[in-house]
Amino acid sequence: MIVLLFYIGLFGGAFLIVHLLRKGLQSRQDFTSLKTVTFGDESAVRADRAASIISVLVIFLIWAAFTGSKLIPLHVPGPFVGETQFTYTVENADGTTDDATVFIRVPPFGEDAEDFEVDPGTGFAKDDAFAAPTGRSSTILFDKNDDAKRKDGAKIIAINGNPIGPDEKVNVGDGSVSLTGKGAISFTPAQGLQMNPIWLPAPETVVARFFEIANEGYQNFSLWQHLGWSLLRVIAGFIAGAIVGIPLGYAMGLSGWFRGWFDPIVEFMRPVPPLALIPLVIIWFGIWETGKIVLLFLAALWIMTIAARAGVSGVNISKIHAAYSLGASKWQIMRHVIVPNSLPEIFTGARVAMGVCWGTVVAAELVAAQKGAGMMIIAASKFQLTDIVIMGIVLIGIIGYGIDILMRKAENVLVPWKGRS
Amino acid sequence: MPELDIIDLSMRFDLPNGTSVQALQDVTLSLKEGELVSVLGPSGCGKTTLLNIVAGFLAPTAGRVELNGHVVEGPDAERGMVFQKGALFEWMNVRENVEFGPRMKGMPKEERDKISDHLLEVVGLQDFKEKAVYELSGGMQQRVALARCLANEPDVILMDEPLGALDALTREKMQGLVLKLWKETGKTIILITHSVEEALLLGERLIVMAPRPGRIHKEYNLPFAERGVNADLRDVKKSEGFAETRDEILSMIWEMEEEIMGRTEQAT
Numbered sequence: 001m002i003v004l005l006f007y008i009g010l011f012g013g014a015f016l017i018v019h020l021l022r023k024g025l026q027s028r029q030d031f032t033s034l035k036t037v038t039f040g041d042e043s044a045v046r047a048d049r050a051a052s053i054i055s056v057l058v059i060f061l062i063w064a065a066f067t068g069s070k071l072i073p074l075h076v077p078g079p080f081v082g083e084t085q086f087t088y089t090v091e092n093a094d095g096t097t098d099d100a101t102v103f104i105r106v107p108p109f110g111e112d113a114e115d116f117e118v119d120p121g122t123g124f125a126k127d128d129a130f131a132a133p134t135g136r137s138s139t140i141l142f143d144k145n146d147d148a149k150r151k152d153g154a155k156i157i158a159i160n161g162n163p164i165g166p167d168e169k170v171n172v173g174d175g176s177v178s179l180t181g182k183g184a185i186s187f188t189p190a191q192g193l194q195m196n197p198i199w200l201p202a203p204e205t206v207v208a209r210f211f212e213i214a215n216e217g218y219q220n221f222s223l224w225q226h227l228g229w230s231l232l233r234v235i236a237g238f239i240a241g242a243i244v245g246i247p248l249g250y251a252m253g254l255s256g257w258f259r260g261w262f263d264p265i266v267e268f269m270r271p272v273p274p275l276a277l278i279p280l281v282i283i284w285f286g287i288w289e290t291g292k293i294v295l296l297f298l299a300a301l302w303i304m305t306i307a308a309r310a311g312v313s314g315v316n317i318s319k320i321h322a323a324y325s326l327g328a329s330k331w332q333i334m335r336h337v338i339v340p341n342s343l344p345e346i347f348t349g350a351r352v353a354m355g356v357c358w359g360t361v362v363a364a365e366l367v368a369a370q371k372g373a374g375m376m377i378i379a380a381s382k383f384q385l386t387d388i389v390i391m392g393i394v395l396i397g398i399i400g401y402g403i404d405i406l407m408r409k410a411e412n413v414l415v416p417w418k419g420r421s
Numbered sequence: 422m423p424e425l426d427i428i429d430l431s432m433r434f435d436l437p438n439g440t441s442v443q444a445l446q447d448v449t450l451s452l453k454e455g456e457l458v459s460v461l462g463p464s465g466c467g468k469t470t471l472l473n474i475v476a477g478f479l480a481p482t483a484g485r486v487e488l489n490g491h492v493v494e495g496p497d498a499e500r501g502m503v504f505q506k507g508a509l510f511e512w513m514n515v516r517e518n519v520e521f522g523p524r525m526k527g528m529p530k531e532e533r534d535k536i537s538d539h540l541l542e543v544v545g546l547q548d549f550k551e552k553a554v555y556e557l558s559g560g561m562q563q564r565v566a567l568a569r570c571l572a573n574e575p576d577v578i579l580m581d582e583p584l585g586a587l588d589a590l591t592r593e594k595m596q597g598l599v600l601k602l603w604k605e606t607g608k609t610i611i612l613i614t615h616s617v618e619e620a621l622l623l624g625e626r627l628i629v630m631a632p633r634p635g636r637i638h639k640e641y642n643l644p645f646a647e648r649g650v651n652a653d654l655r656d657v658k659k660s661e662g663f664a665e666t667r668d669e670i671l672s673m674i675w676e677m678e679e680e681i682m683g684r685t686e687q688a689t
Contacts, residue, residue, distance in 0.1 A: 322502055325497070326498060
C-alpha cells in the first residue's frame with residue numbers, strides 16, 4: 001500500500017518535473033508537435049522516452065529504498081536495530097509493587113542475537129537482559145529472575161508507567177510490548193517499512209548472486225546451461241510446431257476438405273492453454289525432454305496453423321487472378337504468390353508462438369526438470385533463496401523480451417512489405 | 422489472326438434463398454484484332470462478370486468465348502488482365518513485377534531484362550526499376566501493372582476499371598498512356614469503366630450494357646480514340662459530337678438507374 005502511494009507520487013512528480021524542464025526548450029516543430037488537438041488523436045500520442053527511462057529508474061529506486069540497499073543513500077525506515085529498554089511494574093499477590101527494567105539488544109538482520117548480562121538491581125523485580133531477533137516478536141519471561149513469580153500471583157500492571165492488562169499492547173518507542181494470555185511480556189521490535197530480505201532482497205544482493213551463479217553454476221549446471229536448455233527446448237518445440245503447423249495451415253487455406261477436417265480440431269485446441277496439457281503430456285511422454293518438447297510443439301502448432309491459414313486466406317484474389325493470367329502454374333502461384341503473401345502473417349504468428357513457448361517452457365520446468373530457468377527458480381524458492389528467484393525472473397523477462405526484439409528485426413529485414421499493400 | 426468471339430453468353434447464379442440472378446443474357450460480341458472496346462453500364466449490369474468469363478475465371482452457364490478459334494476454358498497468358506488495384510506483388514520490386522510473366526515461362530534473365538527495360542521506359546518508369554512497388558504512387562503502380570501485362574505479350578488485354586482508383590488528374594494522364602500503348606502495340610483491348618467520358622475517349626467501339634438481366638443495350642462506333650492518339654485529350658473532349666454523345670449515354674444510364682430504383686421501390 002505504501003509502495004503504491006510512493007509509486008504514484010514518483011509518477012506524478014517526475015511528470016511535473018519533466019514538463020517544467022521541457023517548457024524552457026520547446027525547439028522541435030514537427031508535424032505532431034504543431035497539432036492543437038492531441039487528446040483523442042491516437043497518432044499524436046507518442047511514447048515519451050524520458051518517461052520510459054524514469055519508469056525503469058523508479059522501479060529500481062523503490063526496490064532499493066524498500067530493501068535498505070547500499071546503492072542509494074535514501075531509505076524508508078528499516079527495522080529497529082540496536083539497544084533499547086523499557087520498564088515494567090509488577091504487582092505482587094499481596095498488593096506491593098516494584099519496577100524493573102528490561103535491556104534489549106536487537107542485532108542487524110541475519111546475525112544471531114548474543115546473550116549479555118546486566119546488573120539485576122534492587123527490589124523483588126529484577127532487571128533483565130534480553131537479546132531479541134530482528135523484526136519478530138519474542139516472549140520475555142520477566143519473572144525468571146524476579147522474586148515474585150507469576151505462579152504465585154504476581155502480575156504486570158504497567159509498562160513504562162502505562163497500565164496494561166493481558167492481550168493489551170503498549171508502544172515503547174523502538175517497538176511494542178504486549179502481555180500474553182499467561183501474563184508474560186511479548187516484545188516486538190519496530191518493523192519499519194523495509195522488506196525482509198526473505199521477501200525481497202536488495203538489488204545488489206541479486207546482482208551479486210547473478211555473478212556468483214554465472215561463475216559457479218547452480219544445482220550441478222552452469223547458469224548458461226540452465227538458460228540454454230530452456231532456449232533449446234523452446235526452439236526445438238517451436239520449429240517442430242512450425243514444420244507441422246505451416247503446411248497444415250496452407251492445406252486448410254487451400255483445400256475445403258482439409259479445412260473442414262481440421263477446423264474442429266484446431267478451433268477446439270486453440271483456446272486450451274498449453275499449461276492445462278502438462279498433466280496429460282507427463283502421463284503420455286514422461287517428465288523429461290520428450291514431454292517438454294511435445295508440450296511446446298502443441299503450444300506452437302495451433303498458433304502457426306492459424307497464422308498460415310490466415311496468410312493464405314488474406315491473399316487478394318486480384319493477385320491470384322493476375323498471376324494466372326500471366327501464365328503461372330499452380331505450383332508457381334504457390335511458390336511466388338501464396339507463400340510470400342502469407343509471410344507477414346506467419347511472422348506475426350511466429351512472434352506470438354515464441355512468446356507463448358517461452359512462457360510455457362518456464363512453467364513446464366517449474367513442474368519437473370533437472371535444468372532450465374524455471375527449474376532454477378522453483379529449486380531456489382524451496383530454500384527461500386529469494387535473490388535467485390528474482391534473478392531468474394529478471395533473466396526470463398530479458399530473454400523473452402530479447403526474443404521478441406530479434407523476431408521484429410528479422411521481420412523488418414525479411415518481410416519489409418508487411419502492412420503496406 | 423487473333424479474333425475474340427463472345428457467343429450467346431449467359432450467366433445465372435443461384436442464390437441461397439432459392440431465387441436466382443440472371444447476370445448475363447445472350448451476350449454476343451465480336452472483336453477484331455487491335456480493336457479497343459470499352460464497356461459501360463450501371464452497376465450490376467454484369468460487365469465485370471463478362472470480363473471474368475472472358476478471362477476464364479468464371480464458366481458461363483450457356484454460350485462460349487472463343488479466341489483464335491479455340492474455346493476459352495480457363496485463365497491463360499494469351500489473355501492479360503489489368504486490375505483496378507492491389508494486384509501487384511509487394512514482395513517484388515518494379516522490375517521483378519514486370520518480368521513475372523516471362524520468368525514463369527522460363528525466359529533467361531538477359532532477355533527478360535531487355536523486355537522490362539523497354540517497357541518501363543515506355544510507361545515512363547525507367548528511373549524506378551529497383552523500387553519497391555509499395556513506394557510508388559497509385560498512378561505509377563498502374564503503370565507497372567500495364568507494363569507487367571504487356572511484358573507477357575497477350576493477344577487480348579482485359580482491363581477492369583484500371584483507372585478507377587486514381588485521382589482525376591492522374592487519370593487523365595493515364596488515359597493518354599492507354600491510348601498510346603494501344604496504338605503502339607496494336608493489342609485487342611476490352612476496357613471496363615463506369616466513367617462515360619473515359620469510355621468515349623478510349624473506346625473505338627462503346628458497348629452500353631443494361632442490367633437485370635445483363636445484356637448489351639446499345640453499341641456505338643466512335644472516332645474519339647483515333648483522334649486522341651495524336652491530339653490532346655482535352656481537345657478531343659471539345660471536339661465535334663463528343664458532348665452530344667456523352668449526354669445521350671448519360672441520360673440512357675440515368676434512365677436505367679431510375680428504372681432499377683423504381684423496381685426496387687415497388688418490391689419493398
